[in-house]
Every structure is written in structure tokens, then in C-alpha cells.
Amino acid sequence: MSTVHPIAPRTALFLPASNARAIEKARTLDADMVLLDLEDAVREEAKDDARAAAVSAVGQGFGARPCAIRVNGLGHSAHNADVAAIAESKADFAILPKAESAQSVALVASALQKPLLVMIETPLGVLNAADIAALPEVVGVIAGTNDLRAELHIPDNAPRDAIGVALQTIVLAARAHGCWALDGVFNALGDAEGLERECLAGRALGFDGKTLIHPNQIAVAARAFGPTDAEIEEARALIEAASGGAERFRDRMIEAMHVERARALLARVDGQAVLPCSR
Numbered sequence: 001m002s003t004v005h006p007i008a009p010r011t012a013l014f015l016p017a018s019n020a021r022a023i024e025k026a027r028t029l030d031a032d033m034v035l036l037d038l039e040d041a042v043r044e045e046a047k048d049d050a051r052a053a054a055v056s057a058v059g060q061g062f063g064a065r066p067c068a069i070r071v072n073g074l075g076h077s078a079h080n081a082d083v084a085a086i087a088e089s090k091a092d093f094a095i096l097p098k099a100e101s102a103q104s105v106a107l108v109a110s111a112l113q114k115p116l117l118v119m120i121e122t123p124l125g126v127l128n129a130a131d132i133a134a135l136p137e138v139v140g141v142i143a144g145t146n147d148l149r150a151e152l153h154i155p156d157n158a159p160r161d162a163i164g165v166a167l168q169t170i171v172l173a174a175r176a177h178g179c180w181a182l183d184g185v186f187n188a189l190g191d192a193e194g195l196e197r198e199c200l201a202g203r204a205l206g207f208d209g210k211t212l213i214h215p216n217q218i219a220v221a222a223r224a225f226g227p228t229d230a231e232i233e234e235a236r237a238l239i240e241a242a243s244g245g246a247e248r249f250r251d252r253m254i255e256a257m258h259v260e261r262a263r264a265l266l267a268r269v270d271g272q273a274v275l276p277c278s279r
């Protein structure tokens with residue numbers, strides 16, 4: 001798989017593939033990417049219908065937005081049927097939840113024949129994240145923060161620091177292997193300020209964007225993952241001012257690497273592939 005994928009999404013909206021209204025709504029929304037779920041958001045008795053709906057939805061497409069389908073995990077009775085259907089579908093990406101070992105992910109990847117986003121959301125998955133991200137089919141790594149908290153016995157109301165090592169490990173794995181790093185979902189639907197704080201914290205950790213669960217989260221996350229107008233202005237000024245080696249710029253030291261970062265930031269604004277997953 002040698003396609004260069006578009007820049008990492010800042011906003012990747014999950015919706016249950018069983019929810020026809022949400023599918024229609026997603027076509028009108030401004031998310032960078034649409035993620036149709038067959039796993040936890042879909043009731044057991046609705047799995048077959050949801051799979052058919054997901055295949056049909058990606059067949060119609062989501063305009064210019066890339067779309068992915070999340071399969072049921074290894075060991076679930078719907079897993080094989082999901083994989084077979086998605087392999088034949090027009091989905092741009094597949095998502096594998098609860099990825100735990102490079103060996104098992106490699107088997108699924110070869111059956112899917114799609115660029116793969118893996119969810120790291122178990123202790124074993126975190127410990128093996130780098131090996132999983134190293135697989136050539138893997139183009140992105142997503143933190144599954146609800147499952148992680150549950151598996152680690154961390155109360156829902158404990159601060160995010162409690163999963164800090166896991167989040168950083170996920171970013172490290174993604175960066176080490178040139179993959180996208182997407183942060184986990186924010187469950188509190190009415191808490192825009194909390195969402196913004198969590199997005200900014202995720203960006204500060206190195207995540208490219210955030211997975212979302214509701215339309216009203218899109219604008220907040222897009223803004224937080226930026227770049228902001230101030231960042232754009234500074235990047236332009238820095239490139240203009242820089243002459244090559246170590247020098248002073250607005251009272252701080254910059255070198256060639258800062259110029260490269262500024263160029264990357266501006267290329268992201270222009271929609272060019274800056275953080276491409278070139279697999």
C-alpha cells in the first residue's frame with residue numbers, strides 16, 4: 001500500500017452505522033473524516049443491518065471527506081463478516097478496535113486490504129503499540145480512552161493524567177512509524193469548555209486530531225487543533241525572518257528545524273500533506 005494519504009484529520013466523527021439519520025446528517029457536517037461504527041455503538045441484534053448500511057453509506061460517499069468503517073473486534077461473531085464486507089466496500093479506511101499484537105493485526109490487515117486505523121485501548125495494546133504501528137498497512141493510531149480506563153480500572157472521573165503514559169505511548173508509536181495519532185472521544189456532550197481543554201491537552205501531547213461523537217464537538221475540536229491565526233502569522237514571519245542557522249526571532253532562538261516546522265504548519269493550512277502517512 002503506497003498511497004500518500006491526505007493530512008491527518010483534526011476532527012474524525014464517529015457515528016453508529018445503524019443510525020440512518022446520523023449518516024445523512026454526517027453528509028452535511030464539517031468533520032474532516034467520518035467513522036462509521038459497527039462495534040460498541042451498535043446493538044448485537046442490529047449488527048447485520050448496520051454492516052449493510054455502512055457498506056451502502058460508503059458507496060454513496062461523504063462528499064470530499066474520507067470515510068472509515070470500524071469492524072467488530074477479533075473474537076466477535078460478526079468480525080469475519082465485517083472484514084469481508086469492508087474489503088469489498090468503498091470505505092477509504094478500516095478501523096480495528098482493541099488491537100493487541102502486531103501478529104493478529106497483520107492477519108486482519110491482509111484480509112481487509114484497506115489502509116488501517118488501529119485503536120489502542122487495552123493494556124496489551126499499549127505495550128505493543130510500536131510494533132502494531134510499524135505494520136505497513138497501519139496508517140493511524142487512535143486512543144480508545146473509554147476502554148483504556150475500564151481495562152486499567154481507572155474511575156471515569158479520575159483526571160486524564162491517569163492514562164497519560166498510555167496516551168504518550170500511543171503518540172510515540174505513531175510518530176516513530178509515520179502514522180496519524182488521533183485522541184480518544186470526549187463523552188460529556190454538553191461540556192464545550194471541557195472538550196476544548198481536552199483537545200488542547202491532546203494537541204500538546206502531540207495528537208494530530210480528535211475522534212468525536214457529536215456534531216456539536218466538531219467546531220471546538222477543529223479550532224483547538226488549529227493552526228490558529230496567531231500560529232499562522234508567526235509561521236509566516238518566522239520563515240520570512242530566518243536565514244539558516246541559529247538566530248534570534250521574537251526573543252527566542254530558532255534554527256533550521258523551526259523553519260521546517262513553520263513550513264509544515266503552513267502546508268497544513270494549504271491542505272498539503274505535511275504529516276502524510278506515506279504507506
Ligand SMILES: CC(C)(COP(=O)(O)OP(=O)(O)OC[C@H]1O[C@@H](n2cnc3c(N)ncnc32)[C@H](O)[C@@H]1OP(=O)(O)O)[C@@H](O)C(=O)NCCC(=O)NCCSC(=O)C[C@H](O)C(=O)O
Nearest residue numbers: 014015016021022025026037041144145146147213214215
Ligand atoms: C451520543 C449520542 C447517542 C447522542 O444522541 P442524541 O441525544 O440523539 O443526539 P442529539 O439529539 O443531540 O443529535 C442532534 C442531531 O445530530 C445528529 N447526531 C447526533 N450524533 C451524531 C453523530 N455522531 N454523527 C452524525 N450526526 C449525529 C442527530 O441525528 C440529530 O440530527 P437531526 O435529528 O437531524 O437534527 C449520539 O450523538 C451518538 O450516537 N454518537 C456517536 C456514538 C458512537 O459512534 N460511538 C462509538 C464511538 S465512541 C468510541 O469509539 C469509544 C472508544 O472505543 C473508547 O473505548 O473510548
Ligand SMILES: [Mg+2]
Nearest residue numbers: 121144146147
Ligand atoms: Mg473502545
